[in-house]
Amino acid sequence: xxxxxxxxxxxxxxxxxxxxxxxxxxxxxxxxxxxxxxxxxxxxxxxxxxxxxxxxxxxxxxxxxxxxxxxxxxxxxxxxxxxxxxxxxxxxxxxxxxxxxxxxxxxxxxxxxxxxxxxxxxxxxxxxxxxxxxxxxxxxxxxxxxxxxxxxxxxxxxxxxxxxxxxxxxxxxxxxxxxxxxxxxxxxxxxxxxxxxxxxxxxxxxxxxxxxxxxxxxxxxxxxxxxxxxxxxxxxxxxxxxxxxxxxxxxxxxxxxxxxxxxxxxxxxxxxxxxxxxxxxxxxxx
Amino acid sequence: xxxxxxxxxxxxxxxxxxxxxxxxxxxxxxxxxxxxxxxxxxxxxxxxxxxxxxxxxxxxxxxxxxxxxxxxxxxxxxxxxxxxxxxxxxxxxxxxxxxxxxxxxxxxxxxxxxxxxxxxxxxxxxxxxxxxxxxxxxxxxxxxxxxxxxxxxxxxxxxxxxxxxxxxxxxxxxxxxxxxxxxxxxxxxxxxxxxxxxxxxxxxxxxxxxxxxxxxxxxxxxxxxxxxxxxxxxxxxxxxxxxxxxxxxxxxxxxxxxxxxxxxxxxxxxxxxxxxxxxxxxxxxxxxxxxxxxxxxxxxxxxxxxxxxxxxxxxxxxxxxxxxxxxxxxxxxxxxxxxxxxxxxxxxxxxxxxxxxxxxxxxxxxxxxxxxxxxxxxxxxxxxxxxxxxxxxxxxxxxxxxxxxxxxxxxxxxxxxxxxxxxxxxxxxxxxxxxxxxxxxxxxxxxxxxxxxxxxxxxxxxxxxxxxxxxxxxxxxxxxxxxxxxxxxxxxxxxxxxxxxxxxxxxxxxxxxxxxxxxxxxxxxxxxxxxxxxxxxxxxxxxxxxxxxxxxxxx
Numbered sequence: 123x124x125x126x127x128x129x130x131x132x133x134x135x136x137x138x139x140x141x142x143x144x145x146x147x148x149x150x151x152x153x154x155x156x157x158x159x160x161x162x163x164x165x166x167x168x169x170x171x172x173x174x175x176x177x178x179x180x181x182x183x184x185x186x187x188x189x190x191x192x193x194x195x196x197x198x199x200x201x202x203x204x205x206x207x208x209x210x211x212x213x214x215x216x217x218x219x220x221x222x223x224x225x226x227x228x229x230x231x232x233x234x235x236x237x238x239x240x241x242x243x244x245x246x247x248x249x250x251x252x253x254x255x256x257x258x259x260x261x262x263x264x265x266x267x268x269x270x271x272x273x274x275x276x277x278x279x280x281x282x283x284x285x286x287x288x289x290x291x292x293x294x295x296x297x298x299x300x301x302x303x304x305x306x307x308x309x310x311x312x313x314x315x316x317x318x319x320x321x322x323x324x325x326x327x328x329x330x331x332x333x334x335x336x337x338x339x340x341x342x343x344x345x346x347x348x349x350x351x352x353x354x355x356x357x358x359x360x361x362x363x364x365x366x367x368x369x370x371x372x373x374x375x376x377x378x379x380x381x382x383x384x385x386x387x388x389x390x391x392x393x394x395x396x397x398x399x400x401x402x403x404x405x406x407x408x
Numbered sequence: 409x410x411x412x413x414x415x416x417x418x419x420x421x422x423x424x425x426x427x428x429x430x431x432x433x434x435x436x437x438x439x440x441x442x443x444x445x446x447x448x449x450x451x452x453x454x455x456x457x458x459x460x461x462x463x464x465x466x467x468x469x470x471x472x473x474x475x476x477x478x479x480x481x482x483x484x485x486x487x488x489x490x491x492x493x494x495x496x497x498x499x500x501x502x503x504x505x506x507x508x509x510x511x512x513x514x515x516x517x518x519x520x521x522x523x524x525x526x527x528x529x530x531x532x533x534x535x536x537x538x539x540x541x542x543x544x545x546x547x548x549x550x551x552x553x554x555x556x557x558x559x560x561x562x563x564x565x566x567x568x569x570x571x572x573x574x575x576x577x578x579x580x581x582x583x584x585x586x587x588x589x590x591x592x593x594x595x596x597x598x599x600x601x602x603x604x605x606x607x608x609x610x611x612x613x614x615x616x617x618x619x620x621x622x623x624x625x626x627x628x629x630x631x632x633x634x635x636x637x638x639x640x641x642x643x644x645x646x647x648x649x650x651x652x653x654x655x656x657x658x659x660x661x662x663x664x665x666x667x668x669x670x671x672x673x674x675x676x677x678x679x680x681x682x683x684x685x686x687x688x689x690x691x692x693x694x695x696x697x698x699x700x701x702x703x704x705x706x707x708x709x710x711x712x713x714x715x716x717x718x719x720x721x722x723x724x725x726x727x728x729x730x731x732x733x734x735x736x737x738x739x740x741x742x743x744x745x746x747x748x749x750x751x752x753x754x755x756x757x758x759x760x761x762x763x764x765x766x767x768x769x770x771x772x773x774x775x776x777x778x779x780x781x782x783x784x785x786x787x788x789x790x791x792x793x794x795x796x797x798x799x800x801x802x803x804x805x806x807x808x809x810x811x812x813x814x815x816x817x818x819x820x821x822x823x824x825x826x827x828x829x830x831x832x833x834x835x836x837x838x839x840x841x842x843x844x845x846x847x848x849x850x851x852x853x854x855x856x857x858x859x860x861x862x863x864x865x866x867x868x869x870x871x872x873x874x875x876x877x878x879x880x881x882x883x884x885x886x887x888x889x890x891x892x893x894x895x896x897x898x899x900x901x902x903x904x905x906x907x908x909x910x911x912x913x914x915x916x917x918x919x920x921x922x923x924x925x926x927x928x929x930x931x932x933x934x935x936x937x938x939x940x941x942x943x944x945x946x947x948x949x950x951x952x953x954x955x956x957x958x959x960x961x962x963x
Binding site: 160161163164165168186188189193244245248249252257334335338339340341343347348350351352354371372 | 505508510511512513514515517518534536537538539540541542545546548549552553554555734735738741742759764767768849853
């Protein structure tokens with residue numbers, strides 16, 4: 123293969139550097155502002171890249187409150203339990219629908235696909251959740267979006283792409299459907315499973331709208347809803363900032379933002395190697 | 409950020425459908441069949457709650473007066489009094505949903521202030537605080553889902569279509585329970601002046617308990633220190649608006665990143681300040697039984713031209729039309745602008761303009777802008793934070809809920825008011841050497857439960873950090889109220905206004921912003937007036953005029 127020219131390398135390097143800077147700039151700004159004092163923020167017009175006298179007071183305010191720590195716990199639990207439940211349901215449904223011998227599979231798939239095209243709407247959803255008695259429960263954060271049709275289709279396509287011979291030989295060896303799923307299908311689908319888990323996990327981690335609609339007790343609020351409150355209501359955090367040396371409002375907003383971004387950011391690199399592979403596999407073979 | 413109108417419209421429709429379904433039985437009695445009744449224009453035809461001030465509870469440092477100038481206090485009262493003799497409830501639960509402007513509070517298990525509120529209430533208070541930005545979504549799903557709590561905030565710009573049908577089917581009519589002397593059963597509610605109660609009238613009946621703010625929204629704030637550097641040591645030296653123009657030009661030094669005025673997105677370049685200075689009406693003006701809208705007046709046109717000239721002269725902070733509210737505040741506090749439009753409540757307190765700007769510069773001297781020149785008026789608008797409505801309840805329950813509202817309306821200096829605002833002494837606040845309550849860190853969190861959004865007394869002026877600021881505010885409000893103008897349509901109902909208010913407001917804001925920004929000529933104002941009249945303005949005018957004719961002397 124021909125070696126790239128020096129100019130080509132420089133140009134590519136510059137383009138990549140620009141892209142990295144464009145992505146990193148707001149992120150560094152968020153972290154910088156979260157560590158700033160009032161005068162730093164006022165001087166720089168609300169966006170500090172390098173605080174002159176870094177202070178952790180915003181983080182202290184955020185974590186002392188108990189509200190953010192509890193919300194963090196709620197979010198972790200909802201994300202873990204929700205992702206596990208969603209994976210269980212999606213795997214079961216996708217496997218069932220991937221078997222050609224299942225009667226009515228096409229219709230069931232069609233119904234699932236319809237939910238991608240037609241949303242029942244806010245109020246119908248609310249009434250349903252209310253009717254089944256999920257208002258003000260954690261179930262309301264998980265059950266309404268338990269199976270995503272998109273993930274279901276990706277997973278089903280992947281399962282259908284597995285060599286039939288493999289599954290048939292397992293059956294000849296005496297494995298039932300459950301055995302085939304657990305011993306053959308799932309081990310072969312690690313990449314796509316990792317990707318779909320990440321989709322679900324990110325979805326649960328970021329979801330605030332269900333919480334806003336279905337939860338009344340602020341003790342049960344997950345982190346994104348709290349984050350939203352901090353960011354939207356930051357301008358009037360009067361009571362919170364009433365203590366002696368209040369952390370600046372914007373610093374608190376940015377600190378909550380950091381707290382919300384970091385956990386999911388940490389998970390991402392571990393799963394990224396599966397990411398492209400998994401999605402492409404599902405898409406191409408579908 | 410505002411919710412897109414289309415989605416809100418959709419939500420409103422959903423809620424309206426639910427209202428008409430739920431209320432069908434109740435409404436059919438009025439002869440309307442199965443559909444919601446056609447909303448009609450309604451004037452103020454009821455007896456408002458009789459204003460009965462609480463006698464001699466406290467001695468203010470700066471006494472207020474009957475025109476609406478509030479009492480001013482330099483220190484917090486040392487001797488607290490009990491505003492509610494016995495608990496308003498005898499067991500049971502009251503459910504409440506209100507808007508909040510604070511982060512979510514710790515739940516009752518970890519919140520001694522919440523526990524104390526329930527102890528004094530004599531029952532359980534299930535409070536749902538909803539951020540103001542999420543309120544339309546939450547409120548409309550509550551209406552549609554039939555999960556309205558006992559007491560809830562109603563925000564007119566974020567509410568339902570056909571408000572009279574909604575209140576008739578879902579809410580308790582408070583007219584007989586509170587009108588005239590009946591309100592005396594609830595002494596703290598009775599101490600709210602009638603002007604605030606007018607905001608709670610829907611379709612000619614009283615449905616809302618007002619949560620009062622100041623009588624005036626104000627004309628924004630100016631930096632006296634920056635004006636002084638330009639040679640104006642007292643605003644009285646600025647005798648007319650030409651002088652103000654010169655002054656704003658003098659303080660503008662782009663090289664030092666310093667401008668005359670800072671605005672923010674949707675702020676129409678601070679037009680509200682100048683509309684008042686030019687004497688434009690407070691939304692409507694009543695001339696011999698005929699209503700004239702603000703935008704149709706010469707005063708408003710003059711204000712628009714004035715602000716356009718300010719922008720052309722480079723006085724307005726470039727790019728500030730893209731700022732959010734916080735950024736605008738920061739720039740003003742940092743001394744990069746001499747004038748800003750913001751509501752009066754933004755002045756005092758730990759995050760108010762005064763204290764925040766002094767943290768940046770000890771010599772900063774922000775003050776409320778006062779009316780300048782012979783024509784200036786101050787709009788008596790924005791006088792309530794919101795109104796609180798009551799779910800349809802039988803009379804005994806309604807009375808109990810009114811006692812609850814009365815409890816939350818306990819006045820400044822009472823044990824109850826102190827509890828709602830400063831929590832429990834010891835855990836949530838301590839007293840400084842002058843006796844002023846100082847929130848502890850825990851208190852800062854515990855007091856974010858928005859009790860004061862359920863019901864509230866009229867707001868006194870109090871800032872323990874600066875007696876001078878209280879004096880300045882007191883004097884400024886006095887000057888504003890002296891030239892205050894009311895909106896003559898307050899308390900009257902026009903269906904056309906209700907339905908088209910939001911779209912007309914957006915159209916007006918957008919087009920006037922374009923004119924000031926120089927994207928459209930000043931003559932576009934004529935086209936705007938024409939469109940405004942055609943798209944609901946004239947209809948609202950006719951309905952309001954009819955409503956005002958119906959009950960010209962009531963109130």
